[in-house]
Amino acid sequence: MEFDEQLEKLVHRCQDGEKAAFERLFEIYQPRLRYYVRRLDSGDGHTDDILQDIWLAVFKKIHKLKDTRSLGVWLYRIARNRVYDGFRRKDRFVRMPEEDEIPVSGTDEPVFDAEDAEALHKAMERLKPQHREVLTLCFIEQMPYQSIADVVGCTIGTVRSRIFYAKHYLRKEMEIQSA
Amino acid sequence: MHNNDKKLLNGLLKADGIDPNGVSNDERAVFREMLDEQLKSKQSKSDSRVKSRFKYFKSPFKMRKMGTKNTYDAGIKSGLKPEIWRIIMKSRITKLAAAAMIFIAILLGINSFPGSSSSLVFADIIQPILNAKSASMDMLIGPKESQVKIHDDILGSRIRRTVSNVKGTDIIIDLEEMKMLALSHTEKTATTVKLEGLGNIPNYLKLLQDTVVRMQDAEEFKVENQGLKSIDGHDYVVFVAVGGNDTITIWCDPKTALPVRIKQKTPNMLIICDNLQFDIAFDESKFSMDVPEGYTVADAGGIDFKKGSESGFIESLRIWAEIIEDGHFPDSINLQDIVKIGPKFEKGMKRAGFTKEQSAQSAMKFGQGIVFIRFFKGQGQWHYAGKGVELGDSSRPIFWYQPKDSETWRVIYGDLTVEDVAPENLPE
Numbered sequence: 303m304e305f306d307e308q309l310e311k312l313v314h315r316c317q318d319g320e321k322a323a324f325e326r327l328f329e330i331y332q333p334r335l336r337y338y339v340r341r342l343d344s345g346d347g348h349t350d351d352i353l354q355d356i357w358l359a360v361f362k363k364i365h366k367l368k369d370t371r372s373l374g375v376w377l378y379r380i381a382r383n384r385v386y387d388g389f390r391r392k393d394r395f396v397r398m399p400e401e402d403e404i405p406v407s408g409t410d411e412p413v414f415d416a417e418d419a420e421a422l423h424k425a426m427e428r429l430k431p432q433h434r435e436v437l438t439l440c441f442i443e444q445m446p447y448q449s450i451a452d453v454v455g456c457t458i459g460t461v462r463s464r465i466f467y468a469k470h471y472l473r474k475e476m477e478i479q480s481a
Numbered sequence: 482m483h484n485n486d487k488k489l490l491n492g493l494l495k496a497d498g499i500d501p502n503g504v505s506n507d508e509r510a511v512f513r514e515m516l517d518e519q520l521k522s523k524q525s526k527s528d529s530r531v532k533s534r535f536k537y538f539k540s541p542f543k544m545r546k547m548g549t550k551n552t553y554d555a556g557i558k559s560g561l562k563p564e565i566w567r568i569i570m571k572s573r574i575t576k577l578a579a580a581a582m583i584f585i586a587i588l589l590g591i592n593s594f595p596g597s598s599s600s601l602v603f604a605d606i607i608q609p610i611l612n613a614k615s616a617s618m619d620m621l622i623g624p625k626e627s628q629v630k631i632h633d634d635i636l637g638s639r640i641r642r643t644v645s646n647v648k649g650t651d652i653i654i655d656l657e658e659m660k661m662l663a664l665s666h667t668e669k670t671a672t673t674v675k676l677e678g679l680g681n682i683p684n685y686l687k688l689l690q691d692t693v694v695r696m697q698d699a700e701e702f703k704v705e706n707q708g709l710k711s712i713d714g715h716d717y718v719v720f721v722a723v724g725g726n727d728t729i730t731i732w733c734d735p736k737t738a739l740p741v742r743i744k745q746k747t748p749n750m751l752i753i754c755d756n757l758q759f760d761i762a763f764d765e766s767k768f769s770m771d772v773p774e775g776y777t778v779a780d781a782g783g784i785d786f787k788k789g790s791e792s793g794f795i796e797s798l799r800i801w802a803e804i805i806e807d808g809h810f811p812d813s814i815n816l817q818d819i820v821k822i823g824p825k826f827e828k829g830m831k832r833a834g835f836t837k838e839q840s841a842q843s844a845m846k847f848g849q850g851i852v853f854i855r856f857f858k859g860q861g862q863w864h865y866a867g868k869g870v871e872l873g874d875s876s877r878p879i880f881w882y883q884p885k886d887s888e889t890w891r892v893i894y895g896d897l898t899v900e901d902v903a904p905e906n907l908p909e
Contacts, residue, residue: 321516328512333499334490340497357512361519416485419492441493444486456657457637 425475433468797850802872804829810867
């Protein structure tokens with residue numbers, strides 16, 4: 303059975319209120335959500351609180367999730383909202399300047415090898431928040447651009463543009479680090 | 482997942498100190514405890530709150546007609562008047578001022594949409610809009626006989642706005658880049674304005690989506706299902722939700738399960754969003770920030786709302802007292818008061834003998850400064866006590882607030898001087 307199909311069944315079981323299914327979902331997503339939240343929240347020690355809020359929301363709202371195939375988008379949107387709710391409360395969200403949306407081709411994007419994960423992780427910390435966010439979704443979920451756009455709430459063109467820039471900055475940053 | 486992708490994922494997680502193979506025993510234990518609590522809570526509520534929630538929301542559109550049919554009364558008894566929009570449309574600069582004022586007023590309005598303070602649950606009624614990528618709506622302000630209609634088309638972070646009494650002008654707002662482009666089709670001028678310092682402002686659609694997300698977590702709410710009501714010969718299911726001091730009325734199309742009208746009432750204002758439509762296949766060029774060919778670009782500079790802060794707000798108070806209220810401070814300074822000041826503003830500027838340029842500049846300063854309240858950065862609440870105070874009265878505090886990370890409060894007096902005051906010495 304394909305992983306996506308398994309996930310769909312898992313969601314249905316969660317929607318039926320099955321405890322074991324929730325636990326399984328938690329095991330699958332908690333590490334990735336932790337990584338994502340940390341990339342957005344820049345580690346103020348609130349990650350655990352945010353994660354707990356996310357799972358509370360998942361528990362309360364999963365019965366409303368109609369398109370079970372969109373679990374990933376739905377989950378990360380909740381996560382994003384929780385992080386940004388925190389920002390709004392703390393009034394510390396700073397909007398960063400963004401590049402214009404530009405047409406890009408997929409062929410000239412840098413490719414990253416799994417062997418470089420550690421360097422990649424370090425270099426990502428130096429990216430702009432909006433670049434770090436799309437790359438995180440790209441790397442940890444392999445989300446299609448449209449899904450990332452759905453999570454972030456922008457157009458697919460903006461996502462494409464951000465990822466294009468982000469990968470180039472990342473490559474440059476890694477080169478600086480290795481030098 | 483491809484092998485390299487999986488390795489990359491695991492590598493990134495490890496680099497961040499996260500075990501890619503699962504969660505720690507502590508994490509698992511906390512989650513289980515939370516899960517047990519939620520399951521138990523759900524069970525115990527299933528006969529009361531949860532059932533009533535389903536009663537109201539689960540299948541509202543399968544209901545048969547209930548209650549009496551009412552003809553929808555679009556009249557708003559809020560006393561809001563639209564004159565301000567007309568007054569500030571006398572020159573190119575005033576058009577810019579108008580655009581800014583429209584933008585500010587609506588921002589003030591939509592951002593007061595309940596969410597942070599209210600505790601409602603809207604569940605299935607507005608669930609469909611969560612996935613909407615685009616929307617179209619009319620925002621109605623003021624009583625029916627002099628109502629201003631602001632039409633917004635929304636696509637992602639961009640809004641194309643027209644205002645019923647600002648003929649021949651379209652405003653395109655890019656909320657991601659925080660830019661505004663005002664296009665006067667009659668004069669063929671394009672005015673670009675950089676809106677700095679406004680922070681992260683969602684459009685109404687995004688705001689509604691965020692609100693829904695937050696509301697779904699709420700534990701307490703009060704909703705009344707008013708059954709089917711009629712607007713212009715069409716039946717809609719009407720829900721009235723009350724949370725704290727806020728009331729939201731939603732008219733839903735029984736066939737599509739989508740809201741077509743939302744009325745939002747708070748102590749400070751009343752806004753009606755009408756003709757709501759979602760997921761419209763807009764032509765993206767309609768939202769372009771590029772200046773159309775043949776249009777003259779007007780150099781308007783930018784509006785830096787960061788500069789507004791306290792000094793800008795004090796300037797707004799001065800204009801309000803000196804020009805609008807003829808020497809004394811207004812009774813209150815909420816949104817409704819801001820939108821109502823149009824006629825007084827006009828009279829005041831005539832009285833002061835202002836030129837059009839001076840009038841426009843005053844309008845701009847006023848608009849910018851007043852944003853200080855909306856984007857209030859202090860701790861807790863601000864307090865206004867200017868009712869009955871004459872401009873220049875140094876003995877009467879009219880406004881006080883606590884700046885962020887400050888132990889003392891800032892108190893503004895009737896002569897518009899400011900003083901740092903310890904909490905124990907604050908005005909009562």
